[in-house]
Amino acid sequence: MKTKDWFTDWFNTKYYHILYKDRNNSEAQLFIKNITTYLNIDKKSTVLDMPCGKGRHSVYLNSLGYKVTGADLSENSIKYAKKFENDTLSFKVHDMRVNLDDTYNAIFNLFTSFGYFDDDKQDILILKNIKSALTKNGLFVFDFLNANKVKTNLVTQETKTVEGITFDIKREIVNGFILKHISFVADGKNHAYTERVKFLDLEKMTSYLDAVGFTIIETFGDYSLNNFDADNSNRLIIVAK
Ligand SMILES: C[S@@+](CC[C@H](N)C(=O)[O-])C[C@H]1O[C@@H](n2cnc3c(N)ncnc32)[C@H](O)[C@@H]1O
Structure with a gap:
């Protein structure tokens, strides 16, 4: 039976993964390679990938040496991702609207995994949860569609x-x-x-991040980390701390 939340149902189906099959591991790996090089985070760092889906970014982050946790609402995706677990890679079912127990040096929210709720307060709640789960000087990486484009x-x-x-x-x-x-x-x-994804442009996202006390340190417009351009970029990527 369908629930009232589209994201609970759709992302938990095999059909979602079939439709987005071409958004694959190589795209994920290109971005992770570029962004971790840019961030220059210590190899001993702990990273939370939330929501992680089936774990494509988490697995690659872990292969680079980071201690990674992947969290997602979809039980089916987490069940699949758990196959890749090891001493420094774990996955759990978690709703990002709920506060996290642990802290991390970096938290990634990737591939348009935000803006699903009517009420702005829910979006802000998620950002608050992320902020309180970051260590001092911890970094937040946000990757969303470019609404203007x-x-x-x-x-x-x-x-x-x-x-x-x-x-x-x-x-x-x-x-x-x-x-x-x-x-x-x-x-x-x-x-x-x-x-159903909120029309979140850089201005609106900046107001959310300000409200929670994040400072934007960089924006990028694609997975190769070219500059963000509101008219032409494919992605809106924000690094905040
Ligand atoms: C567009 S997918 C991206 C997944 C992953 N980041 C990737 O790139 O493969 C969005 C993910 O958000 C998850 N999701 C939706 N609402 C969530 C919530 N409230 N808490 C945690 N995860 C959620 C879905 O289950 C889905 O796996």
Whole structure:
């Protein structure tokens, strides 16, 4: 049965992972390699990847020598990620709206894993939880879509076939949210999900981070760490402390 929260249902399905199959490990590894080089964090550092999904960034971070925890709401994704656990890599089911028990030298929130809630207070609560789980001088890395570019280049209709499933995708921007309606037939059934992400641009995100006491130290516009440009960048990447 579907819950009222789209993100609880959709991200927990195998279909989500099929649709985004091309957003793969090599993309994740490129970004992690570049950002950890930029951050220059000690190899003994503890890193929280939240939400981690199936752990693609966590596993690679761990291979670079960091002590990594991956946390995600999706029980199926965590079950999968747990296969990669070792002495310095662990995964747990965790709702980022809930305060964390441990502290970390760096916390990563990657690949548009934010802005799912109507109420700004919920977004701010997540940032507060992140801030209180950071050690002194700890770093927060935030990677989100570039809302301005999504708006100017809105692809309202698209069809994508992956692993034999044809996904019919419609996009619209309504009341400050970017909606992506995804429908498809799979395993003999009709499926329909809507991803719903807040229209968060740099200005709005800066106001959130200010409210919580974070200071932005750098912004980037893609996984190669080119400068952020509101009109042209594919991503909005923020490093804050
Ligand atoms: C777009 S995916 C990105 C996952 C991962 N960062 C990656 O790049 O593969 C967003 C993730 O957020 C998780 N998520 C959604 N709401 C959450 C919440 N309230 N607390 C923790 N995780 C959540 C989903 O289960 C999903 O795995």
